Amino acid sequence: MTKNNDNPKQTLIPFFIITFLFSWFFWLIAVLASFDFFTLPINKIIFVGIGAHGPLVSALWLTGRKDGWTGIKRLIRSGFDLRLSLYHWLLILLLPIVLAGLAVRLNMYMSPFHPDVTLLNNPLFILPVFLFMFFLGGSVQEEFGWRGFALPRLLKKWNPLWAALFLGLIWGVWHFPLFYISTLSQSYMNFGLFILLTLCFSLLMTHLYLQSDKNLFTALLFHTAVNTSLSLFPPIEQKAGGNQHAFTLMTLFYILVTAVVIIKERKTFFKAKEAHHETVV
Template sequence: MHSSFRTPAWFYFALAFGIAWVAWLFPALASRGVLQLGQGTQLICLFAGSFGPFVGAFLAVYRDGGWAAVREFAGRSLRYRMGLIYFLSAVLLVPVAAGLAMAWLASHGGPPFAIAVSLSHLPLLYLELFLLGGSVNEEFGWSYAIDRLEQKYSLLPAAALLGVIWGCWHIPLFFIAGLTQSFMPFWAFLIFTVAFRIVIVWGYASTRKSILIALLFHTASNLTFNLYTVVDRSPQRDERGFIGLALIMLAVSLLVAMTARCYRRAASNVIETLQ
């Protein structure tokens, strides 16, 4: 697999960041009053920018091996055979972690524990988030990225580094008024992205590099921010809910890092190489 890479890794990362940051610059400037942009135009810029990793990955894969490589790479999004533990983790882990954080918050002076979406709306909301909410836009790209980083680093450091890169990719969104990120502390967001990426890569590496499981993890995470008011958008800006979620995910990622076969195997390979 690794020998098939012909495109420099920087080419992918330059496209993933360049497309996103250039597109997001306009709504960022508009939210600071530097530009006049309509709401619709801002949404188009935000949506277009989110496809930076997707475009970067497919262009890099095409450069690596032509249409045959593109078909193989895209086909990994259809690898639905995965163990029950991976599927349940992908669908339930982040919602359950957020539920615990919000239950704790409710018992410590926060709002009463509540689910903000009716059960009847969940299937359609999940489908919308899967197709348009960031999962498809990003996870093909981050799957390609972990394959590239794994060339240079052992799997766990590669996953942690990708978590940092993933978090930093979102930086312009923190400067756009009204977006979810603008209500989050960046340090907690970075903890969340590193911890969550370690978990996603565990699922990805354990299911024959199924991009589908990465898509499921990402969608469940986005769904969580609709299920609960994890991010407080009120003037009080109570950040404890999101910080609690980030810390719970950090604990989960440490457990996964210490026990997952894919990480242990990668670490033992490094030790054998050093010997």
Template sequence: MKTRPPLFWFFGLAYALSWGFWIPEAVAAWGVPLPPALLQFLSGPFNPAAFGPLIAALALRLTFGGRKETLRWLRDSLHLRFNAIWLLPTLLLPLLIFGGGVLGSILMGATPLDRSILSNPPYALIGFLVILFTAGPFQEELGWRGYALPRLQRRFSPLGASLVVGVLWWLWHLPLVFIPGKFMTQDPLLFLALSLEFILVSILFTWIYNRTQGSVLATMLFHAAMNASIWVFLPSMTINATLLACTVLLLAIGVGVVLAGDKTAHLNSLRRLEKE
């Protein structure tokens, strides 16, 4: 029988690894003096904070499953063994939702129109690949969706598991609010409101994950498409209340459609999980 650590070990380790680097950076941003070498490291590209979920998942897999089990998990997670038709919602749904949210905010006069990236398609394509490997998908998805989500779906419905992951995924970003230029907002109240967006997006992530037979690679592509859509339509990566409201409305519509039409995802997921 396989030994599995309690799931809170993963969340605790992921938070400790990420917050352990982000909090000192936030403290320095608020004027607390740190050694120059440490400050340079924390503010540089080699700060490993964003890799917390990935490192936590790998560490627990290696410790409790060994090298062979970890390699098998990686192989099974990073697969494309699903109907290619699912690449359409994986790549286009974020574009419709987040691009539509920005468009609605522009039409309401809350967000300025910026065509700087839209006018350069090759740059946008290169940006997608950069985002895939350096701006969240690669660092996070093997943790949130590859490690935590399947375990939560053994205990809860896909919706319940999505809520748990969504809240903890949102809260994990908290220290970034206090580091200038690291997150979409430095307004704690707006960050609080963002919890709804994270939860709704988490439901869509679970839908993609279950419908692609547990492909974490598909969730990475979905995550990259989401971040790239925001970046293409909103190069400043700075949100406002109107933009958030428009995006949440579109997300709610998308989630409503998914929940209304997705009757078999939980059964399919359980059948796949029984094979692990």
């Protein structure tokens, strides 16, 4: 890593603009196809997948312009530092599974809804699904941008609490077009609850990032664990008017856990912003 004295505002604004323009361009094509404005020659999920790379494309482009290939390689390497404590490995992998599983199980007691547990009943497929989620399911496409590029610069502007809340809000709003693309799980989710989740995820990932001496791999691993947990324990019924109580319960569980973490780690979350000479990747 090298010393980086760039003005966070001058890099963050272009990052967010490029990210949204890239992603929403492709996603809006899928949205229009979902509303039958035209017929696509290929499955619209292809456009969804391409658009998901917006944060990665933006981070690599801006890093490359400033620091060249050396900076790009440094950024990529920072996301694959697997040197985490056993505590962090277990916490990151198990917390999303426990919360999603608890929400789904509680909902099963409260209602007749029984989710699709195909993956849970076929444990040999869990690792392939996990790897897919890591490399193609959002983690690599997003976290090099959100937590690899934007978060270190936001921490120069604000304390960790405000930096995480701001990034979580932007991150949640970025997903907005997905809620209007048929066949996607987001099209059945409550957007307000989804925003609450991204705020919680952002706060938890910021905590893990700082607690692990700014190891970006914690964010990629947590993002993957969350997405995998939703495949193991689907919290929403994907049909109009379907049972979504488990999704609400899961959101409440994440809010509770996040609140406990903030209270316990209040000295970290409310500490002063980092000095402008702080090293970022």
